C-alpha cells in the first residue's frame with residue numbers, strides 16, 4: 001500500500017507520494033499542486049479546497065480557513081482572541097476550547113479545529129487515492145518545527161479523524177531540508193539553514209546534510225507569524241483609511257472585512273513584483289467604495305517589526321546551534337511568504353550577500369520531504385533511500401515543576417529525538433503518601449510563564465521520612481516530537497505506570513471515536529452527493545441525446561411531440577433542482593420515463 005506525505009498548511013496544503021524511485025507532487029482534481037486549506041458548508045454540501053475558497057466572500061460565516069491557527073490552542077490564548085476578530089466566521093468558547101459554529105444542511109453544527117483540519121487532510125488523502133488508484137491510509141503529516149506538544153497531538157488526532165494512520169510527523173523545515181538534500185545530492189557535509197515563512201507560521205532550522213543523512217542542529221521559530229499577519233496589517237491600515245475618508249468603521253462588518261482581506265492579500269503578492277498595488281473594493285460599506293493603493297515601501301514599513309522578528313530568530317537559532325553564520329553553506333527559502341523582496345534582502349545582507357537558494361519549490365518542498373520520509377519509514381532499507389537517516393530535535397524544553405514553582409528542565413530544547421530521560425523525585429514531607437507531578441514546556445524560569453502539558457498524581461508511597469519516599473519519572477519523546485511521561489514508585493518497585501493526562505484542550509479518546517463516526521457520515525453524504533450529481537449529469541446527457549437522435553429516426557408527429565415535451569420537462573426539472581437535494585429514486589424514475597417513451 002502506498003504512503004503519502006501531507007503538508008497541512010495554514011493557507012494551502014500539498015500532498016506527495018514516493019513512486020518509481022522518486023517523489024511525485026500530486027495535483028488535485030482542478031490540476032493544481034497545492035490546495036487551499038479551506039472548508040465551506042452550504043445548505044446541502046460540504047466543500048473543501050478550491051471550491052470552498054471561492055465561497056469566502058459570499059458565504060463567509062460558513063467558510064472556514066486558517067484553522068491551523070486554532071489547533072492545539074485554548075480559547076483564552078491571546079493569539080486566538082486576536083485572530084478571531086478579523087475572521088468572517090465565529091469562534092466560540094467551549095470550556096476554554098475554541099469551537100466553530102456553522103450552518104449546514106439547515107442545521108447548526110459545532111466543530112472543533114481538529115475536525116476541520118481532518119476534512120482538509122481527507123481531501124488530500126482523496127487527491128492521492130485518485131492519482132495512485134489505490135486506498136491510502138499510511139501518512140506522514142508535517143507540523144511547524146515550533147509547534148508545541150498540544151499542537152502536535154491535536155494534529156495527529158486530526159489525522160486519525162480523517163481515517164489516516166499517522167505513521168510519523170516531521171517538522172516542516174526538516175522536510176524541506178530533506179527535499180533540498182535529496183535534490184542536491186550533497187556529497188560532502190553541508191550546513192544548511194532552512195528559512196520557512198508560510199501563511200501562518202515561521203520556522204528556522206539548521207541542518208547538517210551529508211548524502212542522505214540529515215542531522216538537525218537547532219530549530220527556532222514562531223507558531224504565529226506568517227503571510228496572514230502581513231495581510232492583517234494591510235487590513236488594519238485600510239480600515240483606518242476608510243474610516244478617515246468616509247467616517248465608516250468596518251471593524252464589525254465581517255463581510256466587508258473578508259472582502260477587504262482578499263484584495264489586501266492580492267496587493268501583497270503584487271508588491272513582490274511591483275512597487276505599487278491598487279486596493280479597491282466596490283461598495284465596501286455605507287455605499288462607499290474603497291479606492292486606494294499601497295506602495296511597497298509602505299507595506300514594508302507596516303510590517304517592519306514582523307520582518308525584523310524573523311531575522312532575530314535566525315540569529316538566536318544560529319547561537320543555539322553553535323554554528324557561526326560564516327559556516328552556513330546554504331540558505332534555503334521555503335514557504336510562500338519568502339517571495340517578499342524585503343525579507344530576501346534582509347537575509348542576504350545578514351549572510352554577507354550570500355546567494356539564497358531558491359532551487360526547490362517553496363510551496364511543494366515540505367510535502368516532498370514528508371513523502372520521502374514516509375517512504376523511508378515503511379520500506380526501511382531500500383536501494384533508493386538507502387542510508388536515509390533523519391535526526392530531529394525538540395523545539396521547546398520539557399520540565400517538571402519544582403517546589404518553588406520553578407521550571408526544572410529535564411530535556412533541554414534542541415535535544416536530538418527520539419530521546420528518553422529519567423528523573424528522580426523525593427518526598428518533601430514525612431510519611432507523604434502521594435506526589436503530584438506537573439509537566440511543562442517552554443524556556444521561562446517560572447512554570448506560570450510556560451505551557452502546561454499535564455499533571456498526574458502518583459499515590460501509594462509507603463510511609464517513610466521525608467526525602468526517602470522516591471519516585472522515578474520517565475520522559476520519552478518519540479521521533480515525531482510527541483511526549484509520554486510515566487512514573488514508577490521506587491521503594492516498592494510498584495511500577496504503576498501513569499501516562500501523562502491529556503491536557504484540557506485535547507480531545508478524549510471517546511471524542512475522537514465520535515468524530516471518526518461523524519467524519520464517516522460526511523464521507524457517505526459526500527459520496528451520495530457525488531453519485532447524485534453523476535446521475536443528474538447522466539440524465540441530462542440522455543435527454544440531450546434523445547433530442548439529437550429524434551431527427552435521425554422516423555417518428556410520427558405525435559411521437560415527436562410527446563418525446564420533445566418529456567425532454568423539455570426533464571431538462572426544466574433538472575434545472576430547477578440543480579441546487580436542491582434530489583432523491584436518487586426520483587432521478588431514476590425520470591430516466592425510466594424517458595427511456596420507456598424512447599424505446600416505445
Ligand code: AMP
Pocket residue numbers: 009010011012197198199200226227228265268269270272334335336337338339340362363
Ligand atoms: P504557504 O503556507 O507556504 O503556502 O504560504 C502561503 C502564504 O504565502 C500566504 O500568506 C500567501 O499570501 C503568501 N504568498 C504567496 N505568494 C506570495 C508572493 N508572491 N508575495 C508575498 N506573499 C506571497
